[in-house]
Amino acid sequence: xxxxxxxxxxxxxxxxxxxxxxxxxxxxxxxxxxxxxxxxxxxxxxxxxxxxxxxxxxxxxxxxxxxxxxxxxxxxxxxxxxxxxxxxxxxxxxxxxxxxxxxxxxxxxxxxxxxxxxxxxxxxxxxxxxxxxxxxxxxxxxxxxxxxxxxxxxxxxxxxxxxxxxxxxxxxxxxxxxxxxxxxxxxxxxxxxxxxxxxxxxxxxxxxxxxxxxxxxxxxxxxxxxxxxxxxxxxxxxxxxxxxxxxxxxxxxxxxxxxxxxxxxxxxxxxxxxxxxxxxxxxxxxxxxxxxxxxxxxxxxxxxxxxxxxxxxxxxxxxxxxxxxxxxxxxxxxxxxxxxxxxxxxxxxxxxxxxxxxxxxxxxxxxxxxxxxxxxxxxxxxxxxxxxxxxxxxxxxxxxxxxxxxxx
Ligand SMILES: *Cc1c(COP(=O)(O)O)cnc(C)c1O
Numbered sequence: 001x002x003x004x005x006x007x008x009x010x011x012x013x014x015x016x017x018x019x020x021x022x023x024x025x026x027x028x029x030x031x032x033x034x035x036x037x038x039x040x041x042x043x044x045x046x047x048x049x050x051x052x053x054x055x056x057x058x059x060x061x062x063x064x065x066x067x068x069x070x071x072x073x074x075x076x077x078x079x080x081x082x083x084x085x086x087x088x089x090x091x092x093x094x095x096x097x098x099x100x101x102x103x104x105x106x107x108x109x110x111x112x113x114x115x116x117x118x119x120x121x122x123x124x125x126x127x128x129x130x131x132x133x134x135x136x137x138x139x140x141x142x143x144x145x146x147x148x149x150x151x152x153x154x155x156x157x158x159x160x161x162x163x164x165x166x167x168x169x170x171x172x173x174x175x176x177x178x179x180x181x182x183x184x185x186x187x188x189x190x191x192x193x194x195x196x197x198x199x200x201x202x203x204x205x206x207x208x209x210x211x212x213x214x215x216x217x218x219x220x221x222x223x224x225x226x227x228x229x230x231x232x233x234x235x236x237x238x239x240x241x242x243x244x245x246x247x248x249x250x251x252x253x254x255x256x257x258x259x260x261x262x263x264x265x266x267x268x269x270x271x272x273x274x275x276x277x278x279x280x281x282x283x284x285x286x287x288x289x290x291x292x293x294x295x296x297x298x299x300x301x302x303x304x305x306x307x308x309x310x311x312x313x314x315x316x317x318x319x320x321x322x323x324x325x326x327x328x329x330x331x332x333x334x335x336x337x338x339x340x341x342x343x344x345x346x347x348x349x350x351x352x353x354x355x356x357x358x359x360x361x362x363x364x365x366x367x368x369x370x371x372x373x374x375x376x377x378x379x380x381x382x383x384x385x386x387x388x389x390x391x392x393x394x395x396x397x398x399x400x401x402x403x404x405x406x407x408x
Contacts, residue, residue: 075191078225080356084108085194087181089174089219093164094204100166100217103174105181108220118202118212123258125201126157129355130318131193132179132221132407134186135395141408142179142186142194145355145393147172148405149318154200157254162211163200170217171198176407178219185223189394192225195356201257224356232386234363234376235276235352237292239341240266241368244283245290246313252290253312263293277352279365281341282313288338295354296320299339299347300332300381306343309336319353319389322403326388327381345372351382359386 073083090111091103118124128150132142151171158165166174175196179186186194198219202212226232243266246252251259263278270278279297282288290308291297296317298307305327310316327334344350350362361376361383377383391397392404 073185073187073223075187075223075225078187078192078223080195080224080226081222083185083222085182085185085221085223087178088221089178089181089217091166091170091174091217092203093215093217095213097164099164100170100215103170103217105177111216111218113203114205116205116207118204118206119257121206122202122209123256124161124163124212125199125257126154126161126163126255127200127257128154128196128198128255130175130196130198131224131355131393132175132186132196133193133394134189136189139395141406142183143393143395144172144175144179144196144405144407146318146322146403146405147175149321150175150198153255153316153318154198157256158200160251160254161256163202163215165200166217172405174198174217174219176405178221179407182221185221187223187225192223193393194221195224196221199257226358232360234361236274236364236366237277237279237362238270238273238275239289239365239367240270240278240280241286242266243280245280245293247283248312250313253310253315255315260293267293275366279344288340289344290314292352295352295357295360297339298323298351298353298382299344300349300351301343301347303332305332305334305381306339307334307336308339317354319355319358322389323353323359323385325401326385330381330384330388332381341367345370348375349380349382350374351385359389 085108087105088108089103089105091100093100113120130144130147130150132144135141135143148168148171151166151168154171155165155168175198178196179194182194196219198217200215200217202214203216204212204214206212243263245259245263263280266278270276277292277295279292280290282290288308289297291314296307296314296319298305298320300306305324307320307324308314324334324336344365345367350365352360352362359382361380362374363376364374365372388397392399392401395404
């Protein structure tokens with residue numbers, strides 16, 4: 001696969017924040033940089049690692065149930081809840097390893113962690129999200145949408161969070177294994193997708209503030225339908241003026257788990273008032289819109305489309321990137337720039353994009369107590385782009401861009 005072989009390989013322990021790391025004796029002190037470094041530098045060789053072996057191990061994958069459909073699932077009312085599936089994929093990397101070693105599937109189940117693991121104490125973790133779609137019964141098999149992009153984004157995030165990351169090849173292979181092992185949970189065509197959730201966490205024990213000495217890459221999956229309870233219908237958003245999602249120099253541009261608990265409060269408050277989600281403003285001027293809690297934003301006015309430029313405070317969505325290209329293919333001028341509140345409220349059309357939400361039209365935005373309305377429904381650009389994108393993802397249209405990856 002040409003697209004994969006050209007991918008940049010990140011050497012996990014090569015550097016972190018400019019500290020060169022020698023994998024020879026004591027070289028990790030540069031990384032750990034604290035008094036605890038000396039103790040932690042021994043990693044698992046010194047620290048007890050009883051919890052390492054506690055993961056449910058898969059002696060032999062039981063494939064007898066794989067071709068039966070997903071039990072008694074109501075495929076028509078999936079939503080975005082967690083339906084546990086059969087298998088998860090686990091791969092580890094310890095201090096001193098050249099990278100992640102070969103991972104394996106195990107039965108889906110709880111993971112045991114040291115109470116002093118880096119992820120539990122300091123939030124050293126990243127997640128990803130992508131979907132596998134069932135192809136038509138004539139074609140058979142499944143498709144993934146741009147999984148190398150998720151792998152690369154995880155590598156960028158890992159660099160920011162001082163973690164080693166799987167190679168693009170390891171990531172995509174692991175995703176495929178997870179899909180195949182859970183194939184009976186991939187919804188029928190048109191009913192949804194198998195949502196795949198890769199995690200990269202600092203699983204090793206550490207006390208002083210420093211990167212963990214061991215990392216776990218884990219993938220689980222769950223069948224999903226639509227993200228918002230509104231389904232494919234348009235949503236109402238509330239502009240949040242007090243709480244900010246990201247700041248310049250922070251981690252808003254990477255998918256770290258640390259970004260999400262802080263936005264639960266404004267999100268829950270907005271939901272209690274009947275809004276589907278919150279729109280965040282830039283924390284400096286409180287004048288430029290950034291994105292929603294888990295999706296990017298587009299505004300349309302006349303023949304021009306604009307989306308906030310990603311400069312560290314906005315998550316660079318793969319759906320966003322794809323929609324920019326699809327809108328340009330349709331002859332629209334698409335600008336990545338600052339999008340002010342004025343640009344937003346005077347737009348003809350507004351929509352959100354993300355793996356989970358797809359392309360979701362926004363019918364109203366409420367800012368400082370005023371509700372602004374936008375065009376939705378037939379003859380909107382968001383509807384056209386939704387069709388363009390989902391046709392490629394579900395294998396209904398020819399994939400001229402090489403965005404889909406087959407899993408057979
Ligand atoms: C994941 C995410 C998105 C969407 O990214 P996709 O790659 O399109 O799924 C947008 N914003 C935030 C904050 C996210 O976490």
